[in-house]
Amino acid sequence: MASVEESDYICRVCRSEGSQDKPLYHPCICTGSIRYVHQDCLVQWLRHSKKEYCELCKHKYSFKPIYSADMPTRLPVTDLVYGLFRSIFMAVRSWLHYTLVAVAWLGIVPLTACRIYKCLFTGSVRSLLSLPMDMLSTENVGQDILCGSLVVACTMASFIGLVWLREQIMNGGMPGWLNRNGPDNVAVAPNAEVAINDDNNNIEHGVPNAEDIVEQEEDESDDSEDIDEEEEDAEPEEIQLDGAEVEDLEENEVDVQNEGDDGNWNALEWDRAAEELTWERMLGLDGSLVFLEHVFWVVSLNTLFILVFAFCPYHLGHFVLAAVDLDVYLVASRFEGFLTTLFGYVILTVAFFVCHAAMFLLKMQRSGRVLGILYIVLKVALLVMFEMGVFPLVCGWWLDICSLQLFNTTVQERVTNYINSPGTSTFFHWLLGMIYIFYTASFMLLLKEVLRPGALWFLRNLNDPDFNPIQEMIHLPLYRHIRRFLLSVVIFGSAVLMMIYLPVQMILRYSPNFLPYHVNLRKDVPISDLSLELILLQVIIPALLEQGQTRQWLKSIIKIWAKVVGTLLGVKSYLLGDTDGDARAQNENQIQPQRAVNNNDENQEEVPVVPFQQQNLHPEPQQMALDGEIHQPYTRPNYFVTRIVLLLLLMCATLSLISLTVMVVPVGIGRYLFSLWLGTENANFIHDLYPTALGLYTCWLMGHLVNLSMVWFPRGSRAIWSECKTLIKMISKIAIVGGFVFGLFPLLFGLLFELVIVIPLRVPLHQSPLNFLWQDWVLGILLVKLAVALTLLGPQWKIRIAIERVFHQGPRNFSLRDMYVDVIHPIMCSLLLSLTVPYVIAHSATYVLGLPHDFSNILLRRIYPCLISFFALVSFLMFEAKQFRRLCDHIKNERYLVGKRLLNYEPAKA
Known part of the structure; x- marks a missing residue:
C-alpha cells in the first residue's frame, strides 16, 4: 500500500x-x-x-483507564466493605428472584397440573371440594411434580402443534370441500373431495386432464361471447327512488355486506398480542415480576387443556365402550386410559364431520366452516399419531416376533415381559420400529439415486423440498391415508419376513448349531450389560456409520445388480434408462413426440417419449411420479408385467440372500478368530456382540483392500509401492495415536475414576477392592469421549487447538510429533501423576512413620479423594481470589474512574 x-x-x-x-x-x-x-x-x-x-x-x-487525581494509592477499607456488601446484596436478590422463578415454573406449575389432573379423573364431588387443600399438601410432591411436568409438556406440545397446523392451513389453503359455500355443493362436499383428489392424481400433481382443459376453454369462450352480446344489447335506464326507498336500499346493502362478511369469515384469523414478549420477560429472567401473571395463565391453560383435550374425550370414549361392552379388553391391554381417550377422539372426529355436513345442508356456513376446521385438526392429529406411533410400534413387534428364534426366546417370554413392564416394552419396540423405518427409508432414497428417474414412481422422494406430508393430510381424503397405511404395513412386513424370518429358518435347517446368538453372560465373567451397551453405542455403531465408503459401496452394488438382472430379464432400460437415447434427444431438442426404440430387438414395442414441459396433456404413468418428477424414457419390452414380476421375485431372493450373508459371515468370522485366540471352549461363552463387531471390521477391511486393489493395480507397480508406503506410514501413525487415545487413556481415566469415586463410595474399609481393568477401560471410553467433547466446546487453549488442527489435517497429513508433544504427552503425564503420586505418598508415609498395615490401607483408600478435593479447593480459592481482584477493580472504577484512553499499537510490546 x-x-x-x-x-x-x-x-x-x-x-x-x-x-x-x-x-x-x-x-x-x-x-x-x-x-x-x-x-x-x-x-x-x-x-x-x-x-x-x-x-x-x-x-x-487496548484502553488505559484514567482515574481522578484524588484516588488513593490503596483502596480504602470502607469502600471495599461497601462494595462487597453491595455485591452480596445484589447476588442475594438475584438468587431469591431466580429461586422464585424456578419454584414457580418447576414446582407450582407442574404440581398444580398434576393435582388438577388427578382431581378431574377421580370423578367424585369430594375430590373437587378438597382440591384447595390438596394443592397445599406435601405428600408425594416429587412424584406429582414429575407427573405434572409430563402434563405441561403435553400442553405446550399441543398448543405449538395447533399454531404450526394453523400456519400450514394458512399457507396451503383450505381443502376444496371446505371452501364450497354454495347450497348446491353442500351435499356433495365430501364426495367432491374424493373426486378432486382421486381423478388420476391430477390435483395431487397439479396437472389437469386434457379433456377438462379443452371443455373449460370452450366454456370460457362461450361465456365471454354471451357476456359481450348482453353488454352490447343492454341500455341504461333511469331509476327514480324516493327517500324511504333509498333508506331501504341502504339497509339492504348493509345486510348484504354483513352476510358477505359472514360468508368470508375465517376461523383461523386469530388476534395477535399487542405486546411482543421475549423469553426472558415471559419466564422472569429479566428480573421483573411480570412472569407471575404468565404463571397464572399457564396454570389456567393447563386446566383448560386437561378438561378439553383429556377429560371430555376420555369420558366420551369410556361411555361408548361401556355401552358396547368393550372396556374389558382395553383394561387387559394395560393402556386403558390412552386407548379410551384415543377412541373418544375418533368419535369426535366422526361427529365433527357429520355436523359439518349438516351445517352446510342447513346453510349455516359459518358454523360449518368451524366444524370443518375442527375435523381437519383432529384428522391430522390422528394421522400423525398413527404414522409416528402405531406404525413403528407394529413394525417393532413384528421384527421381534420374526427374530425370536435368533435369540432362543418365545412369544410367551415376550408377553410376560410386557405384562411386567408394559411401558418399557412398548417404548423399546417403538424405538426398534423407528430405527427399522429410518434405515429402510434411507435405502429407498439410495435406490432412487441409482435407478432410472421414474423406475420407483410409487415411492415418494423425501428429499424433495416440495414434499409436505402435513399438506397431504389436510387435503387428501381419509380413505386414501388408510389405503397408504395398509400398503405400508404390507410392504414393511413382507420385507421383515424376507430379511429376518426366512434367513433364520434357512440357518436353522442347514446349520442348526449356528443359532442362537450368545447374548447371555456367564456369572463368573467380569463383564456387565453396561459395558456391552457402552461398547456398542460409543465404539461400534459410530465407527461403522461414519465410514464414508459404505454409501458408495452400496450404490455400486445396486448398480451392478441392476445391470446383471436387467440384462437377464430384458428390463435394463426400465431400471437404468437409455443414456444414449437421452443424450441424443437433448442434443436434437425436438419438440415433436419421439419414439424410443431398441433396434436390437424387433419384437419390442415403441413407447412415446414426449417432453412434459412441451405438452398440456396428462403424462403417462411411466413419465410422472407421485412427487411430480419427470421420468426418464425407457424401452418397454413384450410381456412387461411378467418381467416385472420376475424382477420382484429376484429382488426378494437377493434381499434374503444378503440378509443371510450378514447374519452368518461376520459372526462366523468373529467366532473363528476368537476361537483361535481363546480356544473353542472359552469362545463359546463370549457374548456374540464382540465376534460380530470383529467380523464386521474384518469384512470392512477386506472390502477396503479389494477396492484399493481395483483402483491401484491398473496404475502399475511403482504407484502401488508408493501408495503402500503412504498407507503403511498412515496406518502406523493411526495405530500409535489409537493405542494412546483408545487404549491407554481410557484405561487410566477409568482406573482413576474408580479409585476416586467408585471404590470410596461402594467398598467398605474392611474389604479389599477388586479392580476389573476391562470395566475400567470401557468406562474410560465414555469418559474420554466426554472429555474431548468438553474440550472442543470449551475455551481456546493448547490441547483444543492441537485437536482441531489434527481434525483439519486429516489422517494422512497430521504430524505425529506435534500430536505427541501437544496432546498425548501432557495428558499422559497428568494421568500417570494422578495415579502414582498418591500411591507413593501413602506407602512412603507408612514406611517412614512406621504405621501399621491397617492404617496404610486406610490411608491408601482415602488419599485419592482427599488429594482431588484438595486440588479442587485450591482451584476454587484461586478462582475466588481472581473474582475478588475483579471486585476491587470494579469498586475502584465505579468511584474514581474518569475515562479511558486508547492505546497505540506498539510492535515491541506486542
Whole structure:
C-alpha cells in the first residue's frame, strides 16, 4: 500500500483529520490509510458492532483507564466493605428472584397440573371440594411434580402443534370441500373431495386432464361471447327512488355486506398480542415480576387443556365402550386410559364431520366452516399419531416376533415381559420400529439415486423440498391415508419376513448349531450389560456409520445388480434408462413426440417419449411420479408385467440372500478368530456382540483392500509401492495415536475414576477392592469421549487447538510429533501423576512413620479423594481470589474512574 504523508492522515471512520482536541490513534496492526482513527469514532463503532477487536487484522484494542487525581494509592477499607456488601446484596436478590422463578415454573406449575389432573379423573364431588387443600399438601410432591411436568409438556406440545397446523392451513389453503359455500355443493362436499383428489392424481400433481382443459376453454369462450352480446344489447335506464326507498336500499346493502362478511369469515384469523414478549420477560429472567401473571395463565391453560383435550374425550370414549361392552379388553391391554381417550377422539372426529355436513345442508356456513376446521385438526392429529406411533410400534413387534428364534426366546417370554413392564416394552419396540423405518427409508432414497428417474414412481422422494406430508393430510381424503397405511404395513412386513424370518429358518435347517446368538453372560465373567451397551453405542455403531465408503459401496452394488438382472430379464432400460437415447434427444431438442426404440430387438414395442414441459396433456404413468418428477424414457419390452414380476421375485431372493450373508459371515468370522485366540471352549461363552463387531471390521477391511486393489493395480507397480508406503506410514501413525487415545487413556481415566469415586463410595474399609481393568477401560471410553467433547466446546487453549488442527489435517497429513508433544504427552503425564503420586505418598508415609498395615490401607483408600478435593479447593480459592481482584477493580472504577484512553499499537510490546 502506498505511503501517506503525515499531514494527510485521516480517520478511517469519519474520514476527518486529527486535531489537538481529537488526535488520531493507530490501535491495531493495520497500515496505510486505514491505520488511524479517532477514539470517539472507534468507541462508537465498537458499541455498534459489539466487538472488541479490529475486523480486518483481528487485533484486540487496548484502553488505559484514567482515574481522578484524588484516588488513593490503596483502596480504602470502607469502600471495599461497601462494595462487597453491595455485591452480596445484589447476588442475594438475584438468587431469591431466580429461586422464585424456578419454584414457580418447576414446582407450582407442574404440581398444580398434576393435582388438577388427578382431581378431574377421580370423578367424585369430594375430590373437587378438597382440591384447595390438596394443592397445599406435601405428600408425594416429587412424584406429582414429575407427573405434572409430563402434563405441561403435553400442553405446550399441543398448543405449538395447533399454531404450526394453523400456519400450514394458512399457507396451503383450505381443502376444496371446505371452501364450497354454495347450497348446491353442500351435499356433495365430501364426495367432491374424493373426486378432486382421486381423478388420476391430477390435483395431487397439479396437472389437469386434457379433456377438462379443452371443455373449460370452450366454456370460457362461450361465456365471454354471451357476456359481450348482453353488454352490447343492454341500455341504461333511469331509476327514480324516493327517500324511504333509498333508506331501504341502504339497509339492504348493509345486510348484504354483513352476510358477505359472514360468508368470508375465517376461523383461523386469530388476534395477535399487542405486546411482543421475549423469553426472558415471559419466564422472569429479566428480573421483573411480570412472569407471575404468565404463571397464572399457564396454570389456567393447563386446566383448560386437561378438561378439553383429556377429560371430555376420555369420558366420551369410556361411555361408548361401556355401552358396547368393550372396556374389558382395553383394561387387559394395560393402556386403558390412552386407548379410551384415543377412541373418544375418533368419535369426535366422526361427529365433527357429520355436523359439518349438516351445517352446510342447513346453510349455516359459518358454523360449518368451524366444524370443518375442527375435523381437519383432529384428522391430522390422528394421522400423525398413527404414522409416528402405531406404525413403528407394529413394525417393532413384528421384527421381534420374526427374530425370536435368533435369540432362543418365545412369544410367551415376550408377553410376560410386557405384562411386567408394559411401558418399557412398548417404548423399546417403538424405538426398534423407528430405527427399522429410518434405515429402510434411507435405502429407498439410495435406490432412487441409482435407478432410472421414474423406475420407483410409487415411492415418494423425501428429499424433495416440495414434499409436505402435513399438506397431504389436510387435503387428501381419509380413505386414501388408510389405503397408504395398509400398503405400508404390507410392504414393511413382507420385507421383515424376507430379511429376518426366512434367513433364520434357512440357518436353522442347514446349520442348526449356528443359532442362537450368545447374548447371555456367564456369572463368573467380569463383564456387565453396561459395558456391552457402552461398547456398542460409543465404539461400534459410530465407527461403522461414519465410514464414508459404505454409501458408495452400496450404490455400486445396486448398480451392478441392476445391470446383471436387467440384462437377464430384458428390463435394463426400465431400471437404468437409455443414456444414449437421452443424450441424443437433448442434443436434437425436438419438440415433436419421439419414439424410443431398441433396434436390437424387433419384437419390442415403441413407447412415446414426449417432453412434459412441451405438452398440456396428462403424462403417462411411466413419465410422472407421485412427487411430480419427470421420468426418464425407457424401452418397454413384450410381456412387461411378467418381467416385472420376475424382477420382484429376484429382488426378494437377493434381499434374503444378503440378509443371510450378514447374519452368518461376520459372526462366523468373529467366532473363528476368537476361537483361535481363546480356544473353542472359552469362545463359546463370549457374548456374540464382540465376534460380530470383529467380523464386521474384518469384512470392512477386506472390502477396503479389494477396492484399493481395483483402483491401484491398473496404475502399475511403482504407484502401488508408493501408495503402500503412504498407507503403511498412515496406518502406523493411526495405530500409535489409537493405542494412546483408545487404549491407554481410557484405561487410566477409568482406573482413576474408580479409585476416586467408585471404590470410596461402594467398598467398605474392611474389604479389599477388586479392580476389573476391562470395566475400567470401557468406562474410560465414555469418559474420554466426554472429555474431548468438553474440550472442543470449551475455551481456546493448547490441547483444543492441537485437536482441531489434527481434525483439519486429516489422517494422512497430521504430524505425529506435534500430536505427541501437544496432546498425548501432557495428558499422559497428568494421568500417570494422578495415579502414582498418591500411591507413593501413602506407602512412603507408612514406611517412614512406621504405621501399621491397617492404617496404610486406610490411608491408601482415602488419599485419592482427599488429594482431588484438595486440588479442587485450591482451584476454587484461586478462582475466588481472581473474582475478588475483579471486585476491587470494579469498586475502584465505579468511584474514581474518569475515562479511558486508547492505546497505540506498539510492535515491541506486542
